[in-house]
Amino acid sequence: MKNTRLTQLAIVLFITMATLSVKAQKQPRVNAKKAVEETVEKMRKLMLDPDSAALSALASPKLTFGHSSGKVQNKQEFLHSFLSGETDFTSLEFTDQTIIISGSTAIVRHTLTGGTNDKGKAPGAAKLLIMLVWQKVKGEWLLLARQAVKFPTT
Numbered sequence: 001m002k003n004t005r006l007t008q009l010a011i012v013l014f015i016t017m018a019t020l021s022v023k024a025q026k027q028p029r030v031n032a033k034k035a036v037e038e039t040v041e042k043m044r045k046l047m048l049d050p051d052s053a054a055l056s057a058l059a060s061p062k063l064t065f066g067h068s069s070g071k072v073q074n075k076q077e078f079l080h081s082f083l084s085g086e087t088d089f090t091s092l093e094f095t096d097q098t099i100i101i102s103g104s105t106a107i108v109r110h111t112l113t114g115g116t117n118d119k120g121k122a123p124g125a126a127k128l129l130i131m132l133v134w135q136k137v138k139g140e141w142l143l144l145a146r147q148a149v150k151f152p153t154t
Helices: 002-048 052-058 075-084
Strands: 059-066 089-102 105-116 124-137 140-150
Touching: 002 052, 002 089, 002 105, 002 124, 002 140, 052 059, 052 075, 052 140, 059 075, 105 140
Parallel strands: 059 140
Antiparallel strands: 089 105, 105 124, 124 140
């Protein structure tokens, strides 16, 4: 009888520890996803109202920023584009967003819809499919790569 109770207690303790272990393993992924969502939202706001230090802090020194036109920029060119008004969003919305976390890398896809008033161009509208690649470095998510594509024509 005593052995049966000890066995039952051991089983309950094992199940409890296993459950807590699984929850602990899932928690960082949930927190990482939330942190990436918040970082993407911060980037969206900075694309509307650029701030040099804040925008620079979000971008990896190795950034490659691809536009739907085929133009590809490094970090300095990306920063200059937004800070000079060469790229100027008057409105900006990200929808249909998905986030995949794999270790210290996050892949974000969304639809970008916005109004533009780029330097030297007439006001316009943009609706693009976007893929962002974020890398966690020293506890911060940095934009490593971005690629925009136009919606496929049917």
